Amino acid sequence: MGAVLNLTVTPVADSCSVAHNTSQVAIVVKITTDSGTYSQTGRTLGRVLIDGAEAASLDGKWVYINTTTTLYDAVHTVTHEADGSKSVTVAAEFNVNTPMTGLRTAQTTIALPRIPRCAALTAPVCTLGQAATLTFSGAEGLTWAADYRLGDAAGTVLSRGMEKSVEWTPPVSLARELGSAGEGQATVTVTTWSGETVIGTQDYPVTLLVPDSLAPQVTAVAVSFQSGSVPQAWNAAVKGKTALSYAVTAQGQEGATVTLCRFTCGGAAAEGLAGTTPLLPQAGTFRPRVTVTDSRGKTAVWEGEAITVHDYAAPAFTHSAAFRAGSDGQADDSGTCAAVTASAVCSPVDGHNTVSLRGRYRAVGGSWSGYTALAQGETAVLSGFSVGASYQMEVEAVDALGGSRAVVYSIPTAAVAFHLREGGCGAAFGKYAEHDGWLESEWSVDLRGNRLTGLAAPQEDGDAVPLQTLDARLETAAQASQAQLQQHTERIAALEEETAALEAQLSAAPDMVLGVEYLTGEKWNGAPVYAMVVDYGALPNSTEAENYALPAGLHIIDMRGFAVGASYIIPIPGYYAVENMGYTRATGNLWISTTWDLSGYQAYITVKYTK
Known part of the structure; x- marks a missing residue:
């Protein structure tokens, strides 16, 4: 014979309290027997437990054969979890006080209806200063409000109400709370009421982006020419002669700082809020450009009015000559004057630049005379040129920027068939002898089939140089000249490679037209x-x-x-x-x-x- 303990747990309809986050359950405990008479005595021998804690003791009752007896029937209040959910476990223990029955138990677990709690928020990534749609979801009959905080800043997103959607424009000033960061997270707190009772609060992170409109501001840029040799009155920029000085006034916005300022114009560049570029390497028309970057990585660009950089090269001769002459300026191998003439051109630099000509001379090995001004295309006649001395005549073109180009002409002695130097210690053919211990020749020389041009044979300790020695010296000089020629050839090839590399760099510049060969x-x-x-x-x-x-x-x-x-x-x-x-x-x-x-x-x- 025996007994069966039955446990029934049922949620009580309409018992949910949103304000208190509770609901009620009805608990009924019954025992069914099949034979004999049993009795439970003593209150401590029977009990009901809710979630493991004793909720009630069962009174002693008489239990009869083949009957069902209700041992417990009561309603209990259960507190839900913070999110409104609840799963409740109820257990019953009953001891039938006869040797044939003993302890009987029963247990059951049921899920209770969720009680509406705090309204939920769904928010997109928001950009400061731009409207964004925030969505709220909450149970009927509830109201809610939303507030934000970021650093030391705080404000209202939604005043208390029941709106399911709201347009929110996060203030641009919140960028100050982000410092140098380009984005950050604000905390939006949603508070929910049931009537006048707050039933919960919930925090939500919302990502905020700093807009491009908060890029740094360039408020002023001053650009001036640093021209060196270019006269200030010209107010002109010249390739290779002019640098640009600049000063930039710029600042970051809403907490950002300027971290980089770059100035470029005409192929020259410099960094910093103020500075001077290298000399402008290109001629043409260019706009000065300033690029400012802030601590958030945002950039602002300023472009100024176009600047014309004038091309420049050193003066060039179109014609020049210098020779021994008579007083009339006509060529005369025995004259005591020198005639010099030259013409030259210069880079115009917008009509400002001019070129002047001048000449000076010296006896070979002597000191230079002072300069004599020369007129373009006209022949100047200079006197005082001894028939027995050789001279060098330098003709130079100089422009207003200090650029110059010079050529040097050799003016030999007066022409004679043979001249023996006073004392017999030097001689010359075709010219006057100028050096002791030398045999000079204005003509080409043929020594035993060896043709020599422009050479003079020196004396060694008063003895004549043997022809074989002279031949050996000539061979050594020829070999040295060949080696120097090879070195110069290799250097020219290296310079050509460097030039090609520079041209390649220039050809990579983005001012080439796309797709054009x-x-x-x-x-x-x-x-x-x-x-x-x-x-x-x-x-x-x-x-x-x-x-x-x-x-x-x-x-x-x-x-x-x-x-x-x-x-x-x-x-x-x-x-x-x-x-x-x-x-x-x-x-x-x-x-x-x-x-x-x-x-x-x-x-x-x-x-x-x-x-």
Whole structure:
């Protein structure tokens, strides 16, 4: 014979209290027997537990054979979790006080209806100063409000109400709380009421972005010429002569600071809010450009009025000559005067520049005379030139900027068939003897079949130099001259390579027209070199960028890259390509990648190639 303990737990309808976050359950405990008479005595032998804690004791009752007896029937209040959910576990223990029955237990767990709590918030990424839609979800009959805080700033998003959607414009001034950061998270606190009772609060992070409108401000830029030799009255910039001084007034907005200022114009650049560029390396018309970057990485660009940089080169002679002459200025090998004439031109520099001519002379080995002014295209006759001495005549063109170019002419002694120096210690053919211990000749000399031009044989300790010694010296001099010629040839080749490299850098400049083939004037293995700027497209930050299609069969010999951002041009750092110098391409695909984060930058590649 035995007994079965039955436990029933039922939620009480309409018992949920939103204000108190509670609800009620009805608990009924019954026992059913099949034979005999049983009795429970003592209050401590039976109990009801809710979530493991004793909630009630069962009174002793008489239990009869084949009957069902209600041992407990009561309603209990249960407190829900903070989010309104609740799962309740109820257990009953009953001891039938006979040897044949003993302890009986029962347990059950039920989920109670969720009680509405704090309204929920859904918010997008918001930009300061721009309206964004925030969405609230809350139970019927509840009201809610929302407030934000960021650093020391706080304010209201939504006053108390039941709106499910609200337009919120985060104040631009919140950027000050972000400091140098370009974004940050504000905390939006949602408070929910049931009637006049606050039933909960909940914090939500909302991401805020600093807008581009808070880029640094460039309020003033002063640019002036630092011209050195260029007269200030000209008010002109000259290539290679003029530098630009500048002063920038700029400031970051709403807590940002200026971290970089770069000034560029005509191929010259400088950094800092004030400074002076190197001398302008290019001629043309250019706009000075200032790029300011703040601590948030935002940039502002200022462009000034165009500046004309005038081309410049040292003066050049169109004609010059100097020779021994008579007093009438006519050429005379036995004259005691010198005639000099010259014409020269200079860079105009907008009509400001002029060129003047001057000349000076000296006996060979002597000191220079003072300068004599020369008139353009006219012949000047200078006197005092001894028939027995050789002279050097220097003709120089000087412009108003201090640039100059000079040529030196040799004026030999007067012409005679043979001259023996006084005392017999020197002689000359075709000229006057000028040096002791020398045999001089204005004519070419043929010594036993060895033709010598412009040479004089010295004496050694009063003895004549043997012809064999002279021949050996000539051979040594020839070998030395050949070695020097080879050195000069190698140096010229190196300079040509450097020039080609500089031209390649210039050809990579973005002022070349996209897609246009240029003939550079260079040679590679005897073939003409061409250059073309191609628009590679936006760079991803990856180890391999998408390829750019070029005509197949080109022989790439060099590449240069530029990336164009929101406001200015910078060289691509850390870029590399699978095509190396001297690599013959079998396909028309050009691949590049970058080790820096340049995603979103526009890339322009200058390719130099032969066909």
